[in-house]
Amino acid sequence: MQVPILKQRDYLIASIQAALTDADLLQLRDALVSQVGTYRSRGVIVDVTALDVMDSFAVRTLRDLAHMIRLRGAETVIVGIQPEVSFAMVQLGLTLEGVSTALDLEEGLAYLDKKLRITAPPSVKKRG
Amino acid sequence: MAEANPHPVPLQKVGGPESTAVLLRELVAHLRQSRTQLREEWARRITEAQLLTAMSKEEIFAEATAVYDNYVDVLETGAVEALQDYARNLSERIIPRGVETHEVIGIVLLLRDVLARSLFAKYRQDFDKLSRVLDAYEPAANRIGSTVAVSFVQERERIIREQQEAIRELSTPVLPVRERLLILPIIGMVDPLRARQLTEQLLRGIRTNRARVVVMDITGVPAMDATVANHLVQTVEASRLLGATVIVTGLSPELAQTLVNIGVDLSKMNTVGDLQGGIEEAERQLGYRVVQMIEEPPVQA
Amino acid sequence: MHSQETTVPVNADIDIVTARQKGRELARDLGFTSTDLALIATAISELARNIILYANSGEIVLSVVENGSRRGLKVVARDDGPGIPDIERALEEGFSTSRSLGLGLSGVRRLMDEFDIVSEVGNGTTVTVKKWRL
Numbered sequence: 001m002q003v004p005i006l007k008q009r010d011y012l013i014a015s016i017q018a019a020l021t022d023a024d025l026l027q028l029r030d031a032l033v034s035q036v037g038t039y040r041s042r043g044v045i046v047d048v049t050a051l052d053v054m055d056s057f058a059v060r061t062l063r064d065l066a067h068m069i070r071l072r073g074a075e076t077v078i079v080g081i082q083p084e085v086s087f088a089m090v091q092l093g094l095t096l097e098g099v100s101t102a103l104d105l106e107e108g109l110a111y112l113d114k115k116l117r118i119t120a121p122p123s124v125k126k127r128g
Numbered sequence: 129m130a131e132a133n134p135h136p137v138p139l140q141k142v143g144g145p146e147s148t149a150v151l152l153r154e155l156v157a158h159l160r161q162s163r164t165q166l167r168e169e170w171a172r173r174i175t176e177a178q179l180l181t182a183m184s185k186e187e188i189f190a191e192a193t194a195v196y197d198n199y200v201d202v203l204e205t206g207a208v209e210a211l212q213d214y215a216r217n218l219s220e221r222i223i224p225r226g227v228e229t230h231e232v233i234g235i236v237l238l239l240r241d242v243l244a245r246s247l248f249a250k251y252r253q254d255f256d257k258l259s260r261v262l263d264a265y266e267p268a269a270n271r272i273g274s275t276v277a278v279s280f281v282q283e284r285e286r287i288i289r290e291q292q293e294a295i296r297e298l299s300t301p302v303l304p305v306r307e308r309l310l311i312l313p314i315i316g317m318v319d320p321l322r323a324r325q326l327t328e329q330l331l332r333g334i335r336t337n338r339a340r341v342v343v344m345d346i347t348g349v350p351a352m353d354a355t356v357a358n359h360l361v362q363t364v365e366a367s368r369l370l371g372a373t374v375i376v377t378g379l380s381p382e383l384a385q386t387l388v389n390i391g392v393d394l395s396k397m398n399t400v401g402d403l404q405g406g407i408e409e410a411e412r413q414l415g416y417r418v419v420q421m422i423e424e425p426p427v428q429a
Numbered sequence: 430m431h432s433q434e435t436t437v438p439v440n441a442d443i444d445i446v447t448a449r450q451k452g453r454e455l456a457r458d459l460g461f462t463s464t465d466l467a468l469i470a471t472a473i474s475e476l477a478r479n480i481i482l483y484a485n486s487g488e489i490v491l492s493v494v495e496n497g498s499r500r501g502l503k504v505v506a507r508d509d510g511p512g513i514p515d516i517e518r519a520l521e522e523g524f525s526t527s528r529s530l531g532l533g534l535s536g537v538r539r540l541m542d543e544f545d546i547v548s549e550v551g552n553g554t555t556v557t558v559k560k561w562r563l
Contacts, residue, residue: 019450022442022478052467053449055474056533079371083331084467086369090362092471092536095369102371103338111371328464 003028007039011112013105015047022057029065036074043112044069047105049080059094066099075115077101079108151264155247156204162246167196170235170242179234182225191218192235195276199239203268208275215279223280223287232280236273243269300326302333308340309410310372313403315348323359327366334372341413342367343406347378354390357383361392373398373413377406435491437477439508445477448489455491456502461562469502469560472540476506476556479533484510484553494559501542501561509553516548 003024006013012035014028032044046062048054054062066076077100081089089095100115102108159166171192174180180188195218198211219232247265251258299322303311310333314326330342344363346352352360364374376399379387387397400406411418435455437448452473453466461469473489480487487508494503513519520534534556538544541558548554 019446021446052453053470053474055471055478056536057478081369082467083328083335083366083370084464086331086366087327087464088467088471088540089369090366091468091540092475093539095365101369103335103340107338107340107371324464 003031005031005035007035007041010040010042010116011045011109012036012039012041012043013045013047015105016050018050019052020058022061025058025061029061029068032065033068033072036069036072042074042116044074044076045105045108045112046076046078047080047108048078048085049082049104051085052082054081054085054089054094056092056094059089059096063096063099075100075112077108077111080104148264151261152203152268155261155265156200158247158250159200159203159243163196163200166242166246167193170196170239173238173242174235177234177238179231179238180222180227182227183222194218195235195239199272202272202275203265206268208271211272212275212279215276216283219280219283220287223284229277229281229284233273233277236276240269240273296322296325300329302329302337304333304337304339305407306411306414306416308338308414309407310334310337310339310342311403311407312342312344313348314344314346316350318349318352318356318359320355320359323356323363327359327363330363331366331370334367334370339372341410342372342374343377343403343410344374345377345403345406346383347380347403349378349380349383352383352386354386357386357390357392361387361396364396364398375400375406375409377401377403433492437489437491438486439477439480439489439506440486442481445474445481448477449473452489452491452502452504455493456560459493459500459502459562461502461560465560465563468540469504472537472558472560473504475533475537475540476504476558479556480506480508480510483513484508487553496561499561501559503557503559504541506556506558507553508555512550512552512554513546513548514550516546520546 003014003016003020006015012032014032016028020028028046032046035041036044046065048062051058062078066078069076078096079102081101100111102111167189171185171189174188174192175185183191194214198214202208202211244262244265247261248258251261299316300312300314303313305311310330312326312330312333318326330344333339334342344360346360360376364376367374376397378401379399387394398409400409408418435451437444437451439445439448449470453470456466456469473491477489480489487506487510490505490507492503492505494501520538534546537556537558541560543557543559543561545557546554547557
């Protein structure tokens, strides 16, 4: 099952629609890491609202994804982790350290807007 | 009002002059005929026995009528479902008013007694027949009695379970104090079960209130062992996964020691001395600035 | 009477998803809370993944268990893989010989109420876990 990736403003938004296999997850990671360069995106949002399980593989893949995207010069935020899923994750000791999280897509966008505005380089005026 | 039995006589006649079914049918006809009188008699005896004291005479009479009719229906059809439903519904209404189990069992036994006495009166000339009628009546009456009692007790248990659940939830209220800000005051001992409930409640609260910051005040927690302290850390971590920051306030010296002893990663813990400081920090993080209003001098007329 | 078992063969990563979804359905029918459903599904996911990682193939067997008035879900993860030479070590926090996060078995133990493992080198591994309704 392929995850659709939308491009909106400076951001890439991947909304996971259904349970993903390990191969799907790796494909998502690779697609985002590649497209973030293609579209010169500054932020990536991965919406996991539809996931009812985040096991060690899923968490590790998302963490790797976030770190790889940071190395490519963009910020990642994981949004929509369900309360039950987060409970199970911490029981397993999977805390997504060093990865930003937000409640939902809206909060994720607000987070990136705020974060990237602060770190944005001074704008260069076009002459003419 | 009550008429002759409209049902045809059953084809099979087993054991003796009349089958149980025929006897029950006769019995039902009799109970329908004597409905007004027996129902009043029953209601009177309920009052006399000081049962259902929480209810008025009129209420007792109304319920007695309904139970009486249901009772006769069960004798007629042998199906207890309708009575069961009625008994549950009745229990749901009377339990909050303090009606006790012994009262419910008491009134059912009284009805059994009232009806049996009326059968004695009716068949006192024919002892043989009386004995056969009672043989047919008693198993059915016992079944009805236990149906009503069991329905009541089940309803009671259900209410108790609900109340326990409610008390558990009340014991740790998740309070929205400002937009995006929740306060979770924890008071009393925390065991692993409560820690888990508290975490689940908080996580749901974060989602429903779209909270960004949570102030968890543990001033009221007398002590905590390593297990519970670990749960506390997990609560903080799970909240972060939903995108909310937890500020812990009111850590006692003992708790601070426990947390250090179990090697909690302090970089994950956002702590502020007391609740007031915690709320101020939360407001700062949310971008609020609280400004005291300068009192206006009274306007001169 | 709940003698029926559900067996999910585990041969590929899609089977991990199937196994945890079947487990979640059965647990939901048993009346587990939504939090427990997440814990159970996550545990099954880890167990199925271990089969793929260490043994290539095996099966997950789901069934209902009863103990007096309590009911619960039993998950058996079975494979004919190489087996685990040192179970104690395999259960240590963070131990893993494969590329996973290494939270596999010790993590599963934390998610469930009962945990049992039988493994023989060359003869495969059977992990049995149970979760009881509160």
